[in-house]
Amino acid sequence: MHTSDPADPVRHWPLAGLVVRTPRLELRPDDDVGLAALADRALDGVHPVDEMPFLEPWTDGADDPGFARGVMQYAWRCRADLRAHRWSVNFLVRSAGRVLGMQTLAATDFGVLGEVRTGSWLTRSAQGRGLGTEMRHAVVALAFDHLGARVASSSAFADNVASRRVSERLGYAPDGVEQHVRAAVRRCSCAAGSPRRRGAARGGPRRSTGWARAASCWAHTACSKRDTPDALTPSE
Ligand SMILES: CC(C)(COP(=O)(O)OP(=O)(O)OC[C@H]1O[C@@H](n2cnc3c(N)ncnc32)[C@H](O)[C@@H]1OP(=O)(O)O)[C@@H](O)C(=O)NCCC(=O)NCCS
Numbered sequence: 388m389h390t391s392d393p394a395d396p397v398r399h400w401p402l403a404g405l406v407v408r409t410p411r412l413e414l415r416p417d418d419d420v421g422l423a424a425l426a427d428r429a430l431d432g433v434h435p436v437d438e439m440p441f442l443e444p445w446t447d448g449a450d451d452p453g454f455a456r457g458v459m460q461y462a463w464r465c466r467a468d469l470r471a472h473r474w475s476v477n478f479l480v481r482s483a484g485r486v487l488g489m490q491t492l493a494a495t496d497f498g499v500l501g502e503v504r505t506g507s508w509l510t511r512s513a514q515g516r517g518l519g520t521e522m523r524h525a526v527v528a529l530a531f532d533h534l535g536a537r538v539a540s541s542s543a544f545a546d547n548v549a550s551r552r553v554s555e556r557l558g559y560a561p562d563g564v565e566q567h568v569r570a571a572v573r574r575c576s577c578a579a580g581s582p583r584r585r586g587a588a589r590g591g592p593r594r595s596t597g598w599a600r601a602a603s604c605w606a607h608t609a610c611s612k613r614d615t616p617d618a619l620t621p622s623e
Contacts, residue, residue: 402476403416403418407478407526407529409524411521412480412522412525413480413481413482414478414480414522414525414526415478415479415481416476416477416478417462419459421479421481422458422459422462422479423455423459424486425479425489427455428510429449429454429455430454431510431511431512432449433446433509433510433511440508440543440544442542445457445458445461462477465477472495472496472498473496474494474497475492475493476491476492476493477490477491478490478491478492478526480509482513482518487510487518488508488510488519490505490507490522490525491504491507492504492529492530493505494536497534497536500538501536501537501538502536502538502539502540502609503526503527503530503534503539504539504540504542505523505526505527505540505541506541507519507523507550509522514549515549519549519553520553520556520557523541523557524615524616527539527557527615531615536612538609538611539559540559540562540607540608540609540610541554541609542606543606543608544606551606551608554608555608557610557615557616558614559608559609560608560609560610561606561608562607563606564606565607
């Protein structure tokens with residue numbers, strides 16, 4: 388909503404006024420106070436230390452003195468780079484006022500392609516309670532119902548059962564696999580690759596090399612508006 392209050396950033400940054408609410412959660416584009424709280428919580432760990440669910444292994448730096456600042460700087464970069472043809476909005480996910488995680492909604496050439504991508508993480512104590520499903524559903528619903536998206540896509544390593552299960556529950560279908568190389572000590576060389584199209588994952592992902600605990604490959608899933616359930620029953 389437009390306001391002439393000089394202290395209100397919404398005048399120049401309309402995203403500051405966006406709120407998406409679900410039965411248990413509130414999602415707002417990132418703000419500095421919330422980001423700082425989330426960075427603190429990320430220090431407690433996002434996943435087991437011997438796993439790496441992210442394509443960019445940012446959680447590896449949790450022991451570095453600048454880790455929390457890096458979490459904030461990443462979000463600032465996304466804000467600063469926001470353009471009509473390429474945007475990435477990081478929603479802070481709160482429950483009862485407490486920041487629990489981040490849900491990203493992003494797109495490139497959205498006006499032409501009508502496709503959004505998502506990425507998400509929750510602090511460990513918030514995982515496994517259906518919140519990951521609820522928050523992804525919230526931004527996909529925002530994209531389909533209010534932004535005019537036609538397709539939503541997501542990617543996860545093949546052994547990231549929780550993330551892939553969220554996709555399944557929300558009606559996504561396999562849409563191909565990609566191979567990635569991780570530099571230096573930890574390398575994830577994925578054995579299967581294909582262009583992004585439905586059915587391309589035929590035969591399933593194969594085992595990775597180089598990094599024992601790494602998932603095998605980066606599996607794409609996608610859904611269109613008609614595939615996504617109108618409502619989900621929270622799991623608790
Ligand atoms: C991925 C993530 C956001 C999912 O959120 P979540 O709240 O934990 O997931 P939900 O509770 O909504 O569970 C979704 C489904 O996954 C299943 N699931 C959750 N955690 C699981 C686990 N560790 N192993 C197996 N299945 C799991 C749930 O049982 C549920 O399936 P169901 O509907 O059949 O019961 C969260 O686990 C997370 O932050 N993980 C670490 C970071 C990460 O992997 N991010 C994604 C990178 S691609």
